[in-house]
Amino acid sequence: MDSNKSTPILHNTSSPSIGQPMSSSYGDQWLGTEDTHIRRRSSLNDTPRLNNKRTATTKSERRATQERQRAEKARIDSLRRVQQQMNSSDTTTTTTTKKKDALKVSRKSILNHLPVSKKPNTDLHKHLHPSVLTLSLLFWDYKIVGSNARCVAVLETLRKVIEDHRPPASATFTRDIQKHLEPHIDFLLNIRYFSLSVREMIRYVKKAMSDLVAVHPPLSDGEAKKLLTNSISQFITARITVADQLIVQYGLSKIEDEGDVILTFAKSSVVESLLLKAKQIGKDFSVVIIDSRPLLEGKNLLKRLTQAGITCQYTLISSIYIALKDVTKVILGSHCILNNGSSYSRIGSAIVAMAATDNMIPVMICAETYKFTNRTQVDSLVMNEKGNPEDLVNQGVLVDWKQISNLNVINLLYDVTPAKYISLVITEVGVIPCTSAPVIWREYK
Template identity: 40%
Template sequence: MADSVDSALKSPPATTSAPAQPPSVVDNTPSQKTQNLPIRESKSAKIPAPSDSQSGKNKDGPNPAAAGSDAAGAAGAEKPLTPAELKKKAKAEKAARRVREKLAKESGGAGAAGGSASGPSQSRPPATPKKDAAGGGASQKGQKAAQPRRGSAPSGQAAGDEPTKKEDKSVAVFGHLYGQPRRTTIAGAGKEVHSAVLALGLQLRDYVVCGSSARCVATLLAFKRVIESYTTPLGTSLSRHLTTHLSHQITYLSTCRPLSISQGNAIRALKLAIASTDPSTPELSAKATLCEFIDNFIREKITVADQVIAGSAAQKVQDGDVIVTFAGSSIVKQTLLTAHKQGKRFRVSIIDSRPLFEGKNLARALANAGLDVQYSLVHGISHAIKDATKVFLGAHAMTSNGRLYSRVGTALVAMSAKERAGGVEVPVIVCCETVKFTDRVALDSIVVNEIADADELVSAQPPQQVTGLVDPVTPAKPDNKQGGKGASSAPKPDPAASSLNSTPSPLHHWKDNPNLQLLNIMYDVTPAEYVDMVVTEMGSLPPSAVPIVHRMSTNL
């Protein structure tokens, strides 16, 4: 107790013996609360003051009282920072921290990062105390930012090695169609996405569910399961929240593969039905109503519509006709099977193209039903069109200007039928449901289209048999070179088949070729003048009547 009293009595003389501070420094603290502008001027005017006291201290020797007063003055000088200076200092510290983290990642660890940071700090001249006090973070930022620009390369990479820039393999004309690549896995999908939608997305990506009508039906059935397992959160209503919940499912499906026109029309109709639901309706009753709406939509717009279209289009088939079709349209298959059940005798010529080869399934189904089928690829179109009497085509969509938007190659078939050698035009009939009608206008296949993975054109698969006929078995030849006990009676593998399976595709390393680009578009546009008739569930009509029927079908 006595020691504390003695130290308290001794402290005032030490304070009085210190050199007096300028009066402006004494009045600095109270003036901060009233005026800001004089403070900044006084600070700038009093910067040399610490240097005078420091020089006096160096001449007279160490003075504890002077050191204490200088520390107090420095603390008082550092304390009143303006908001702009504080913001600048925080920004500099944040930038320096980011640079340190980046260097730590590049060096491969914290120890390597610390070692690489110590070298530049030793070679750089020491900074002045003024700069350290006012903007130490900024100086650290400059040091860290300058470090990657030095000649030393990061660990794991040679000094002369530079990462090679990959060449852009996108076709410039279709550059606007190259967006986000298709989703390959369900990783990264939101927790709101239903399991049925997750499975459907992968099926759409792998063409397990292919075709406009099949994709529309599968999407509606998946949304039906989503609605059945849906529970309205507290504080909201089904008519408001269910639309948002479905938006997560739609976004996931669109990342797997772009939505078709029929999918968009079906989703639009479902959202309209959800929005028209009365908020006072019980949840179970509202969900049952929506599920019933989905079932009715599938039955009226697709199932019954296909039956009506098949019956109407089958009347156009006559005995002895040669029907030419392209790819594998489900409604065209149903039409040809209906005409065959009616007892009409005709022949079918299927034109197909890679990489999907959808015509194989159509040829197999028609051949198993007993029809006379001829199958050829698109390069043999002139031979297939030579004896044709009618052309039946499916549709992905019908635009409002009467143009047919379908699988790529459809326009070539329609134009070949209209401009066949000999001057005899072949009627082109399109079978399309009204759910595939759209109010969009398509002038060509460049502005609006879908681009698939270019690697699908590279895969070379051995030729497979389309029909169910038995393959001829090659008799095994005995090995005459080896005799006696070592003679082998096993058949030799076919050298042609082995070479076909072992030889890689010429386009296998197409990405390494700087002068090669692959384009795999999905659809093309057929002009309206090459289409004679569009058969719908509302009747047969010319292409110019598509927008009228579309308005009628959407207003029902």
């Protein structure tokens, strides 16, 4: 074994062999004198001191370096947090702004698919018949309201247009009249949206015009014109005037002569005729009139009924549950009876019918058969008409509503009353359940 490798701190490599006596020099090195041991201890102790000093210096430098690194890291982290907060704030602001903009756009665009009545510009449509221009102004200003009144006004106006029409020399009356009426109907349609009952009536007129073409031998212009105008007059007489008289006769059997309290909403011409006729034949009853803004049509009905000596109570729709306290039956008008048995009528009718059903009060609808349609509608948003929003905010805190961000005022004119809230429908062909609406449309369309 190499002694240099086993004892690296000794400079003397002369070590005894195994089994040989130890030499004095080797013993002196290991056993030495006291001075030798003192010097050896001193030399051994000096090295750790130097190492400790160097270690201390190194640790202090390292500690200082670490402190500088921590400070730098803390500064960078602080800057990073500030930047993140700024970015987060910008993102939040941007998101909030986007949400506000989206909400603003959504509110501005809500129910944008529904038509709004527009004031007619008669100067740009001087080529149209004067009676059509006059009717458009009356429609726009709500001087003619109610389904029957609007239907009669449109039919009478179209009859005047037909009577005054002179076809060109190159065409016959039967071939030219439909082309002539189209711009007049479109003009009225753009001024104010036609109700479903008016649309059914327009279909009747168009069918009558198309039937003239199929007549063989062909009719002369005078004969065709007379036949078409007579057809319109017959529609007004049979499907509206006489139909209302028959509805009144059927409705009288539903009014008890024992202090009945009848509630109605706004103003319906056929309901008005029914109540006046019941008073005329001496029945004892009273009427509760529920009305709503902005048209307040019930005021006209109230005036007519009180002049006839009928005891009336007038209130707004907000008091419907209080008004229903002593009511025995509800009688309403309708603009249209849909194919699923629902009633399409002036806004507020659905609330009245639902409140009455909630109080177990029967709800009766008076409607002529020409108002039955093959259309089905389960809500009031698919098809409706929007009135002038200024009519709702002409007073109070919403006068300056256009200056308020994210505010949109909607003045809906119609709603849909589901069939489950309707007890029966009184027509000129009898009293029927609302579920028979498809049969009526098929037989009397």
